[in-house]
Structure formats: C-alpha cells, structure tokens
Amino acid sequence: MKLQKGFTLLEVMIAASIMAIGIVAALELFGGSMNLAGEADHQSKATVLANALIDEELWRDKLEANERTGNEGQFQWTVTTHPIERELVGEKEDQSDLHKATGEMGLWLIQAEVRWQAPLGEKTILLETARIGEVASDGDF
Secondary structure, eight states: OOOOOSOOHHHHHHHHHHHHHHHHHHHHHHHHHHHHHHHHHHHHHHHHHHHHHHHHHHTOSSOOOEEEEEEETTEEEEEEEEEOOOOOSOTTSOGGGOOOOTTOEEEEEEEEEEEEEETTEEEEEEEEEEEEEEOOTTOOO
C-alpha cells in the first residue's frame, strides 16, 4: 500500500468552508461594533450640544420665559426656560402678609432637548438645570 502525502479535495473544501464561516462571523461582529461606535458618537455630540445650549441660557444677564428651537447638523433642538413656582413660606406662617416685590428673585428651570434620527427610530437627550434669576413683577409664573 502506498503512503498518502497531502490533503484530499474533500478535506480542503471542509477547511475552506469552516474558515469562511469564521470570517463571516468576525465581519458581522466588526460591523455591529462599528454601528455601536457610531451611535455612541451621536449620543456624545447630542450631549455636548445640549450642554452648550444650557450654558448659553445660564450666561444670560436676564432670563425670560421662552422656547427656542433650531437645527445643528443632523440634530433638532429645543430650549425651554420658565420660572418655577415655589413655596415662599412655611405651612404654619401667615401668607396674607406676603406680596411680590419688584425685582424679586426666583428659581428658573432651563431644559435642553436634542433629537436625531437613528436606524432604529428617533433618539432624544434631555438635560435640565435650575438657576436663580429675577422674576417679573406682574406675578406671572
């Protein structure tokens, strides 16, 4: 009997198919990780934009109750600023003696919402903060 050296065609085909399955699986993992990295990049950019919008409101000399909207690249944003009603006196104190003074300071809520389209639907980042500022003397809250 003659001693065989080398591989048969069947062995080579089986090895090639196993290697092809491994390569396809590795490419799928690589593609999925690239999608996740892209989504993380969008979330980071949206968070930076929302933070910049809030900072812009925080640096204003005088706050006004308003809502602003706009676009920045693929992002749509909304910034809302309004005073927050709060309890001026404790439960046991007499509220009849209180009246709103001109130039009274109050607490303002600032919200920045950034939206963008992702492959699986719309995504949103919402940041909010509060700041003390002058409240209108006409009693509008």
